[in-house]
Each structure stands twice: as structure tokens, then as C-alpha cells.
Amino acid sequence: MSEATLDSRGRLTLPKEIRERYGEHYHIVQLHDGIKLIPIEDDPLDALRSEFTDVEKTAEELRRDAREAALDEAGR
Secondary structure, three states, X not given: OOOOOEOOOOOEOOOHHHHHHHOOXXXXXXXXXXXXXXXXXXXXHHHHHHHOOOOOOOHHHHHHXXXXXXXXXXXX
């Protein structure tokens, strides 16, 4: 585990090994007991495309399936 400290201007510098592994841009999420840094890809659309390369359904088919699943879960 690494540590980081805020400087007098409130800036946080992450250790080099963290920056090299996860990049330099993050979303900051406030949790009830702390914060979480979530890396942002340099090109978020490319990251999404690579996550869904094996999906064979169209966006409309995915929406329809999600809608039907939500209705089923709600008890139609």
C-alpha cells in the first residue's frame, strides 16, 4: 500500500508507480468512510468499445432485454 500527502495548496501527488499503472486522470468518488479514485482512460470511448467487442446484440436489443428484466423483477 502506498501513501500520499496533500501539500499546502491541497494538491495530492500519487506515487510514480501508481501513475504509471493507472494513468493521470481520475474520478473522485466520495464514500461514507473515505474517497475512491477511479482511473479515467485517455480515450473512454475506445475503452468502452474494447469492453463490448464480444457483444453480438444491437443496442436496441440490449435495451429491450434490460427493460423486460426490470419489469420481470418488479413483478409486472
